[in-house]
Amino acid sequence: MSERIYSIDAMRIIAMAFIITIHTDPFRGIxxxxxxxxxxxDSSARFAVPFFFVTSGYFFARKTARRDPVRYFAAxxxxxxxxxVFGLLLSAPVFLAGTAVRAGIENRDVVNAVxxxxxxxVSPLALLYYGNSVSEILWFLPALLFxxxxxxxxxxxxxxxxxVPISLGLHVVGLLGASYTMFVDVPFEVxxxxxxxxxxxxxxxALHSSEWRPSSDRSALFLGATVLFGALHVVERYVLGYVLTGETFGHGVYTSSYTIATALVTLSLFLFLLSRPALGARTPLPEWGKYAVGVYVAHPAVLFALETTAEVLAVTGHEIRTTFLWHFLLTPATFFGALLVYIGAHRVGAIEIGGSHLPSVRSIGKYVQRQ
Known part of the structure; x- marks a missing residue:
């Protein structure tokens, strides 16, 4: 059996916290x-989604090294x-309820809005391929599957x-359509x-399939490269968002998703984690890593519910979205709220952490009978 890489397991939950900060936009507008x-x-957190793709590819190679790749892919x-599906079932009712509330606040027809x-x-392409029909946040899962x-x-x-050559060529097109739009107009979603x-x-x-393995005596080098490329990533995004456009932070926040340096910082970080597989082994973080996917699929609904509540409070004369306390607490509230929803769904038998996430009415019924 392959040795467990505690450092990657620990980074899963840390990276998930960074993903949530992207979506909660702390201190923006203050x-x-x-x-x-x-x-x-935002710039510092952009490594997180690529990290999960790299991790999935690495372990896919690891798992298929001695087994049928088609059978493992099917699993x-x-x-x-x-x-x-679990993420959709969590998000859809909350988003529909929020739509109805917002329509009522704006004096629009509630039924028509819903x-x-x-x-x-139910838009087929958005639902099955792009993954953004219900919540744009859930796009990662169909993207990973394909x-x-x-x-x-x-x-x-x-x-x-x-x-790598084919995927890199396609990714260059993606970068041109996302961050380097000044060079060419890419007329489709990337x-x-x-x-x-x-x-x-x-x-x-490719990292796992190669015979090369990063050694522990070079971990300082990989860590230094991560810091260096991280700084380069911030500078690159600043140039793209402000230097080339002539704008300042007074005009708003540049939020382009990914750039060239994103790949560099993600790769160097992943190599550092591979070079220090026992990192974090004596902390709770590796065990928390198993909850990362659950926090991911549950947090769109939790975040939307919190934001809708804030909108309702604003209508009643209690504006909290412009306060420092709101910006300080929204991220941890979303993270731990999603974690509680995920663990709660597991404990009532609706899903199985580490197993199927298809909600089971029969399992919920058995849980109710036991109470």
Whole structure:
């Protein structure tokens, strides 16, 4: 059995906390300094989603080294799909309720607003491929599923040596369509499997498939590279968002998703974690890592509920969204709220952490009978 990599397990939950900070936008709109701090936090957190793609690709290669890749992919596809369905079932009712509340606040037709939102939910391409029909946050899961499907196909055809070159070429198109739009107009969505997830997942697969392993005596080098590339990442985004446009933090926060340096900082961080596999072993973080996926799928609903509550309070004359306390507490409230929802769903038998995430009415019924 392969040795457990505690450092990667620990980083899962840390990276998930960074993802939530991207979505909660701490301190954004709280003056120029608040926007500057938000830009720094957002830039520092952008490694997190690529990290999960790289991790998935790495362990896909590890798991398929001595087993049938098609059979293992089928199992992974079933797992990812069940997690995605769980996320949809959590988010959809909350988003519909929030839509109804907001329509009422704005004196719009509530029924019409809800029906329109439902129509958006069932858009086939957005639901099954882009993963943004219900919540844009859930896009990662379909992107990961299709990325692994492409990798599995190339394994079957014995063409894995082309993984990185092909995925890199496609990712360049994705970068042109996301962050480097001044060079060319890419007229289609690029935050998906083909132009984003495939590259990072292939990178993880290639890292494990190669015979080279990062040694512990070079961990300081990898850590230094992570810090250096992290700083470069912030500078690159600042140049793209402010230097080239002539804008300042007074105009707002530049929030382009990913750039060239994103890959560099993600790769160097992953190599550092591989070089220090026991890092974090004596802390609770590796065990918390198993909750990362649950926090991910539950936090869109929790965050939306919190934001909708704040909107309702604003209508009643209690504006809290512009306060420092709101910006300080929203991220931990979203994180731990999502964690409680996930653990709660497991304890009532609706899902199984580490197993199927398809809600089971029978399991819930058995739980109720035991009480």
């Amino acid at each position: 003056g120029v300094y608040g926007d500057a701090l938000n830009f720094l936090i 992974r596809a079933a797992s990812i799909s069940s997690i995605y 029906v329109l939102k439902l129509t958006e939910f 990325s692994l499907a492409i990798i599995c196909s190339l394994i079957v055809f014995g063409a894995t040596r082309y993984l 935050r998906d499997a083909l132009f984003f997830g495939f590259f990072y997942t292939s990178l993880g697969y």
